[in-house]
Amino acid sequence: MITIIASALVCLSLFNNVHTAEGRTIILARPGDDVNLPCRLKPSDDAVFGGLGNRISWTKVENDVEVDVLLSMGVHQVEYERFEKHVKLLKADENDATLVIRNLRLDDFGIYKCEVVEGMDDIVNEVEIKMHGVVFPYQPNLRRYILNFHDAEVACSEQDAVLASFEQLYQAWKGGLDWCNAGWLSDGTVQYPINKPRVPCGGKVPPGVRSYGRRNKTSRFDAFCYTAGYNGEVFFVDQKLNFTEAVQVCENKGAELAKVGHMFAAWKLNGYDRCDAGWLADGSVRYPISRPRMKCSPTEAAVRHVGFPDKKHKLCGAYCYMVHQ
Numbered sequence: 001m002i003t004i005i006a007s008a009l010v011c012l013s014l015f016n017n018v019h020t021a022e023g024r025t026i027i028l029a030r031p032g033d034d035v036n037l038p039c040r041l042k043p044s045d046d047a048v049f050g051g052l053g054n055r056i057s058w059t060k061v062e063n064d065v066e067v068d069v070l071l072s073m074g075v076h077q078v079e080y081e082r083f084e085k086h087v088k089l090l091k092a093d094e095n096d097a098t099l100v101i102r103n104l105r106l107d108d109f110g111i112y113k114c115e116v117v118e119g120m121d122d123i124v125n126e127v128e129i130k131m132h133g134v135v136f137p138y139q140p141n142l143r144r145y146i147l148n149f150h151d152a153e154v155a156c157s158e159q160d161a162v163l164a165s166f167e168q169l170y171q172a173w174k175g176g177l178d179w180c181n182a183g184w185l186s187d188g189t190v191q192y193p194i195n196k197p198r199v200p201c202g203g204k205v206p207p208g209v210r211s212y213g214r215r216n217k218t219s220r221f222d223a224f225c226y227t228a229g230y231n232g233e234v235f236f237v238d239q240k241l242n243f244t245e246a247v248q249v250c251e252n253k254g255a256e257l258a259k260v261g262h263m264f265a266a267w268k269l270n271g272y273d274r275c276d277a278g279w280l281a282d283g284s285v286r287y288p289i290s291r292p293r294m295k296c297s298p299t300e301a302a303v304r305h306v307g308f309p310d311k312k313h314k315l316c317g318a319y320c321y322m323v324h325q
């Protein structure tokens, strides 16, 4: 997910972009939660919910294919395969087509589509269930494998995060995390998530979370950190600053230079998207891309990692973090 790009790109102001939205509703949830996926019919005089004219279809996008979840036509309703007795329509009122999923399972996370055929109109609504919180790999100073277990705990804590559990890493892997360096987890095991199998990353075996098992806590690896998110906001200051100035500029705004955990949470949980490299508190320079595009992050949504430039260069802007009062 994090990719290191050529340092020639350091701090070029590429584009100025704000938030991604795309009209999709995002729901943050944990396994075991009950969630409501909202969808509404347009109120109209002659279309009544459940009436013969209304066909409500919920599907889930899996590997680019739409899998049937639930179909409702008038009094008839079908739930398909693994969704049987697991989903239902809320029917809060006559225009409500909200889908309820009970006791969320790991394979329930993902993108759903609600389609309502209402007379001549076709309403399509997209809802995405995302894991609450975000897991991110951490390595200081672009050098891999220098953290023992205790260092790894400290490194995550310095990013306002904690070492991730296996369950959290597993969910992140399900969500697409691919990182070819092994990192400490909170249970003292060392593992790494691979979605695109390749020879240097455990060979051409199927995608999965690869494990080195429990390791001597004096051994050195990277870390996988987890944060549930923050009650605050990350914003960009568009000036050419060295590191000390970046710290200062945030303080002057009543904020602090953002930590790596703040950046990942803003990107993953709020869809933060900004194609400008900026300093973070650990001395790294990164930028968040939610909508992949040329010159920013062409193929994937990611927090792009430019590197750890010399702190005296007046190169980049600053990402600040402000706590909501």
Ligand SMILES: *[C@@H]1O[C@H](CO)[C@@H](O)[C@H](O)[C@H]1NC(C)=O
Pocket: 216, 217, 218
């Ligand atoms: C872990 O490694 C250290 C240093 O190599 C060694 O002294 C210690 O005995 C090892 N501990 C275990 C439980 O193997």
Ligand SMILES: *[C@@H]1O[C@H](CO)[C@@H](O)[C@H](O)[C@H]1NC(C)=O
Pocket: 242, 243, 244, 245, 311, 312, 313
């Ligand atoms: C950044 O620039 C300021 C002056 O603009 C200077 O006082 C400070 O020492 C510089 N910081 C670094 C790390 O070089």
